[in-house]
Structures are given as C-alpha cells and as structure tokens.
Amino acid sequence: MSDFDAVMLSYDEPIADQLHARLQRVLGTRVKRLHGVQGMRRAYRLAAEVTDSEQFLLADGDFVIATEFDLGSVAPLAEGVAMRVWRARNPLNGLIYGYGGLKLIRRSALRQLGDAVDVLAALPGRAEFVADVAGTTRINQSPYHAWKAGFRECAMLARGSEYGMDDGEATERIKAWTDGAEGEYADSATAGAREGVAFAAEAAHFPHLFDQLNDPAWLFSRFTAGHAEQAVAG
Incomplete structure (x- = not known):
C-alpha cells in the first residue's frame, strides 16, 4: 500500500x-x-x-x-x-x-x-x-483540446516562464510548438500555438488579460471565433 x-x-x-x-x-x-x-x-x-x-x-x-x-x-x-x-x-x-x-x-x-x-x-x-x-x-483528444493546449502553453512561454526557465529554452519550445507537428489534430495544436504567441504580444500591455488563459469559457469562445468548422466537427 x-x-x-x-x-x-x-x-x-x-x-x-x-x-x-x-x-x-x-x-x-x-x-x-x-x-x-x-x-x-x-x-x-x-x-x-x-x-x-x-x-x-x-x-x-x-x-x-x-x-x-x-x-x-x-x-x-x-x-x-x-x-x-x-x-x-x-x-x-x-x-x-x-x-x-x-x-x-x-x-x-x-x-x-x-x-x-x-x-x-x-x-x-x-x-x-x-x-x-x-x-x-494526450492533448489531441479533439481539435479544440489540441488548439487549447498549444494556445495556453505558447502564450505562457511567450509571456515568460514563472518557473525560471531561461529565454533560450522557452524560445526553443515555442519553435517546436509553432513549426508544425504530426498526428491527429496536429494542425489545430500548431494553429493554437501560433495564436497563443500572438495573444501574448497583445496582452503584454494589459497583463490582466493573461488570466483568461485559465477561463474555460473564454478559451472555447476564442477557439470557436476563429475555427468554427472545427468546433462543429470536434
């Protein structure tokens, strides 16, 4: 035991x-x-x-x-x-x-x-x-879940790691997320990653916006706004 x-x-x-x-x-x-x-x-x-x-x-x-x-x-x-x-x-x-x-x-x-x-x-x-x-x-259980994983992780990496990760390591991980991937719903994860980096740049001037990364309703709304067909299919 x-x-x-x-x-x-x-x-x-x-x-x-x-x-x-x-x-x-x-x-x-x-x-x-x-x-x-x-x-x-x-x-x-x-x-x-x-x-x-x-x-x-x-x-x-x-x-x-x-x-x-x-x-x-x-x-x-x-x-x-x-x-x-x-x-x-x-x-x-x-x-x-x-x-x-x-x-x-x-x-x-x-x-x-x-x-x-x-x-x-x-x-x-x-x-x-x-x-x-x-x-x-197993982030790729649906188009939305794959997108959300890429979006949240790359937004946080681009913002700056709160665990003390150095910038070089964060940059390498962002590159791996955004360069493209293979597997089921890989395109959704890549799209989410790229959009997450863009979101971090937008939110840099309004830090409170990063709290939305922990709001499931906001994340799903963001996904459906840009990926309506996948939202229906997924």
Whole structure:
C-alpha cells in the first residue's frame, strides 16, 4: 500500500474516463477524481480537500501514465519542496518536459496557493523537476483540446516562464510548438500555438488579460471565433 493518495483533475477531456481507469490500473490503487470544476485555481485548491495524505499524486485529465511507472519507488518530497514534476511526452511535436506531467504535491502548499497565470507556479516552496518520463500528455483528444493546449502553453512561454526557465529554452519550445507537428489534430495544436504567441504580444500591455488563459469559457469562445468548422466537427 502506498503512502500517497492519487487524484485526477479532469474537465471536459473526451477520454478522461479511460485515462482514469488506466491510472488506477498502473498505480494499483484507487485514484480520486475531481471533474468539471470551473477555474483551474479553484480545482487545485479543491484537490487538497479530497486527498487523505499530505503528499499526493496529481494527474491531469489528459495524462496517459506509462505502464512501467512504479509507485512503490516514489520517494517523499524533501523539506522545502512543494511539488515534484515528472516529464511527459507530447505526441504531436515530440517535446519531452514538465508540461502535462505527473506531479507529487503537498496538500498544505495547495491550501496556500497564491496567484500566478501558470497556477502551480504560485505554490509556496520549491518545484523539483526530474528527468524521468512518467507518461504522455494526450492533448489531441479533439481539435479544440489540441488548439487549447498549444494556445495556453505558447502564450505562457511567450509571456515568460514563472518557473525560471531561461529565454533560450522557452524560445526553443515555442519553435517546436509553432513549426508544425504530426498526428491527429496536429494542425489545430500548431494553429493554437501560433495564436497563443500572438495573444501574448497583445496582452503584454494589459497583463490582466493573461488570466483568461485559465477561463474555460473564454478559451472555447476564442477557439470557436476563429475555427468554427472545427468546433462543429470536434
């Protein structure tokens, strides 16, 4: 029996049910689930209230855990560390980094969550990024989900990483997102990435606009305004 609880946060991902079942199967334990909570900051704070352990695993609704992930080998967070992030593979552009990755996080840190566009960057304490790959971030479940992933991530990268990533690394990742990709709904992800960079340039003069990146209704409205045919098809 693991000392860690596990929680999945899902919103509207089409295959979240299957990914939740897979998560339980691979981890060998019950995975609690919060679904459809409005507002990312609120969802993360609520996650702290459903877990029974101070440190718990947190997965997004599009995370495909690797079958070889070994829960028994997971060490507790060291003092002063609020969160550990395992890397995830992006199935469209081949990037492997913390985006969409599995997390081990402190309940007490989530209860003190501050304000940041990249919500978990506002945790009190250090974030620890490890080299191990824990799975794949299945962003391309529909045209909208692929677009949203590219839009949000590239808007935040173009704005400037809140985790202290250097500009050169951010530029390389933006290039990988915007240069084009392969796979189902790859064109939607690329379009979203390019539009996200443009949005960041627009919002640079009005920083409060970046808060819209965490508003599901605004994101869907932005997508449908520019991609009406895909919105109907997806």
